[in-house]
Amino acid sequence: MNDNDKENEATTGKCAECGGETPARDTHQCAACHVTLCESCVETCHDCGVGLCHGCYEECQCAETLCHDCALPCSACGRMLLCSDCAVRCDVCDDPLCSDCEYRCEDCDCALCYECVYDLDGDYAYCSDCWNSGRQEPYYADSPCWLKMQEHKHMLTIGLEIEINGAHGQSRLKESPLIAGWCTDLSLDDEGREYQTRILTREDFDAIYGLVRGIHTESREPDKAGGHMHLRRTSRQTPSRWYWALKGLSDQQARNLNMRHTSNNRWCELIHGDYDGKHTAVNGCHENTIELRTFARWDETTAHRLIPALEWASHMWRHFESHDLYQLKTADIMRESARSAYQTPRTTPAMRLSARKEA
Template identity: 75%
Template sequence: MFTVGLEIEINGGHDHARIKRNPLIAGYCTDGSLYHREGLEYQTDILFSTDIDALAALVESIHCDGSEPERAGGHMHVRRTSRQTPSRWYWALKGLSDRQARQLNMRHTTGCRWCELRHDYYDGKDTAVNGAHCDTIELRTFGRWDETTAHRLTPAIEWAHHMWRYFESHDLYQLKTAGIMRESARSAYATPRTTPAMRLAVRKED
């Protein structure tokens, strides 16, 4: 079964108490990449598809008061199995265009130092795909999650869910890299919440 978790970094003043009380939040801590004195990183519990609407509502309610909110990230953890490998997720990210990545709140196409997309480099805090965890694959490509990016959260999780199911349905060594890239690009535009209006908005940002 697909499960997901988020690390929600906030680099600025915000309503600490309300977020800490939210039942989806499992913990919080400081983070060296957050320079604002009130900045914190929150970790969600292990979440299921039935939790996504509540998670989206939480993210939409987050307002950050700070001069550099973009320093924060929003890493996503998906459940790891024998068929969920870092290299498969690398090719899934590689298959997305710059526009698709931005639509899903991803940063690996922008040259961001915290999420460089490199083949066979899947360990650490400066890589887009971190395979160092025993139980999850960490996708570090995502930008901050707050009121400014909340509309991209559900499409991002739907894309991850689709790719997770795609990988689960194929044994290791059954997939070609080109096939993974095509499936990733196709699914980025096929998620139910990714509407034509959203795609038009992304084109206007170019």
């Protein structure tokens, strides 16, 4: 080797990636394995800026280059690597999260990991602050009739869910002894609320009527709200019996009772055999109650229909309770339902059809 070769070797470096010779002042060294790299082959860590060879860098969720020290694994799945730009930090515990593992509070939009989600309501997550400020979980054991109903298994009890869409006097409802709890509802506007009554008996009908009569709503879409009625469940209170009770009502009778399964039934379709979920008129999913979801909103505009609706439901509940299963024909149920409703026609088309089938 002559003197010129030695001088060239001292002033150039051979790239470990492409094999090309590069002036020494323009070479880079991999921060991990220390091989020599040319300007074209070196990769730069997005977060700390060190040079890396192709075998020593990681790629994050947003396709940036990272060194081993800067690559953050998602704290939830552990698989996805993250850089400082694509890592979402849980606003509670500060753990890094990938886009697939982060939750967002439905109210305040803060980022949450699964461990810090205070409550999951279906597909919707809530942080503890929003969950607790926007709701009070009902405690039904405070209801005056609680002890009595434990002793009397065939005692009628009723509960109402009262949805209000828009601005309204919240304190009046929250402070009422008839209200056991309340919460926000994603089907309602920001100022809307759903209120759950305590367990009610016949003695509470006048009081709940007075409460509903005083509900005034400021809303362009008040009809987005609805009302649900929960009736105590026993072995004789079955979803199918209540289906036929609703089926026996004429359109006018249903309107007089503030029901909408015969008209505006988007959220409460009456389908024989379908008694499951939030889109049915009769929901049989609850262990202790039968839920009638057919009612429209309860407020000052519909309060005059509340006691008739409660009386009708009470009558049908007692009618079912006094007959063993399979003792009532569907036509009998429909006829009794229509008879007990206000402004009852002699029969409805559905009643006549059912009677012909059972004849």
